[in-house]
Amino acid sequence: MSDRDDLANRRDVWISAAALLEKAGIEDARFEAEVLLRHALDISRAQLYASLGEPLTKSAFEHFIDLIEKRIERSPLAYITGAREFYRLEFRVTPDVLIPRPESELLVDTALDHLRKARIRSAQIADVGAGSGALGIAIAHHRRGARLVATDISAEALSIARENAQRHLRRAAADFVQGDLLTPLKGMFHCIVANLPYIPELRLPELEPEVALHEPRQALTPGVSGTELQLRLLTQLRPRLAPNGIAVLELDPGQEDEIAATAAQLLPDATVRVLNDFAERPRALSIVA
Ligand SMILES: C[S@@+](CC[C@H](N)C(=O)[O-])C[C@H]1O[C@@H](n2cnc3c(N)ncnc32)[C@H](O)[C@@H]1O
Incomplete structure (x- = not known):
């Protein structure tokens, strides 16, 4: 034929x-x-x-x-087509990165709202555990003169984030640094966003097969309790958060009390808030220095 x-x-x-x-x-x-x-x-x-x-x-x-x-x-649709829309921008995704979720748009909204109200120009933005880069790129895309540093433990994820930045940000507006949380970064940031893995490892088998079998394990779980990485990030935050800067951390409903209490203890002068997603579930913590 x-x-x-x-x-x-x-x-x-x-x-x-x-x-x-x-x-x-x-x-x-x-x-x-x-x-x-x-x-x-x-x-x-x-x-x-x-x-x-x-x-x-x-x-x-x-x-x-x-x-x-x-x-x-049960390969996820976004991995098959290689694309997923997030914050009205199209991102390339591969099995090396988590597929950006609609509920993470709350972090972008919160960061943009703060940068606007605080009249921060030429914002320095860090996206910790950037994956496809969706969060940091969406924020930087909407702030003139912004500079983004995207970090991830995975070199493969960072190469996808770089492709997405080339598509949505002007040249030289973004850097990509492989390493653990904030340790590879220097200086201060007006905005730090982090959607780190937060699912307790024992809960992995309960997830949809699309997620459990196809998305990268190191993007899903940090270990036994689920809050390991957010708590460790909080211990590194103080020297990296500029005065009047904002950090926004995604979390799983139920983790908010532990993470908010730790944030209040480690950054006693900061304003700490728990934020709900569109389904009215606690989904993020904002910390304004
Ligand atoms: C839940 S995914 C989020 C990806 C992206 N921020 C998003 O919202 O779509 C978490 C990301 O954190 C990265 N990661 C895991 N452990 C890390 C660590 N210790 N330091 C930096 N990044 C880490 C993973 O490789 C993964 O890309």
């Missing part, structure tokens, strides 16, 4: 694939099948809807089936 041998039309292929995904327990099967079909054909939503009656070529069909099989094996 040549590549021009036509198979079923795009609509029928889409509907059959959605049925397969649904059978495999994928919740939003119709939408995901659409995203994967558009990805296989490399076309926009409008182009797909305008061409539903057209046939697929053999090679496009095979590519699409390959993507559907990956999804049935």
Whole structure:
């Protein structure tokens, strides 16, 4: 069969694939099948809807089936397409980085709100445990003259963060430093954001297979209690947080009392607040020096 041998039309292929995904327990099967079909054909939503009656070529069909099989094996949609939107920006993601979560947008909102109200210009921003770089890049993207330093223990994650910064920030607005928490950094920052791993390791098997089997373990859990890294970060914060600067740390609901108490103890002059996410669950701690 040549590549021009036509198979079923795009609509029928889409509907059959959605049925397969649904059978495999994928919740939003119709939408995901659409995203994967558009990805296989490399076309926009409008182009797909305008061409539903057209046939697929053999090679496009095979590519699409390959993507559907990956999804049935519970590879996350964002790893298959290589992209995820965060704070209205598109980020490249690979299995080397955590897929940015919508609830982390709270950290970006909080940081931007503070930088605006405190009238901080040319903000120095640190994103600790940057992964794809989504948090720090989203903040720096919205602050003229900002400079970002992204750190991560993973060199592979930092190379993805670098690609994302090249896409969304002006050249030379970002540095990438491999290392543990704030230890590789010098100087002070007006804004430190950190979405560090916080899931207790015993809870890993309870997670969705997409997360437990495919996202990097070192992006998910820091150890037994879940709060190990946030507490250690707090001990390093004081010399790195500029006067009137803000640190925003993501946390898991239930961790807020321990982390807030430690922050208040280590930074007694700072204003410490627990912030709720859109589902009204405690999701972050803000510390204003
Ligand atoms: C939960 S992911 C968050 C990624 C990104 N900030 C986001 O919100 O999508 C945590 C990141 O912290 C990194 N990490 C783990 N331990 C670290 C450490 N001790 N120092 C710096 N980064 C660390 C992981 O490699 C991972 O990229």
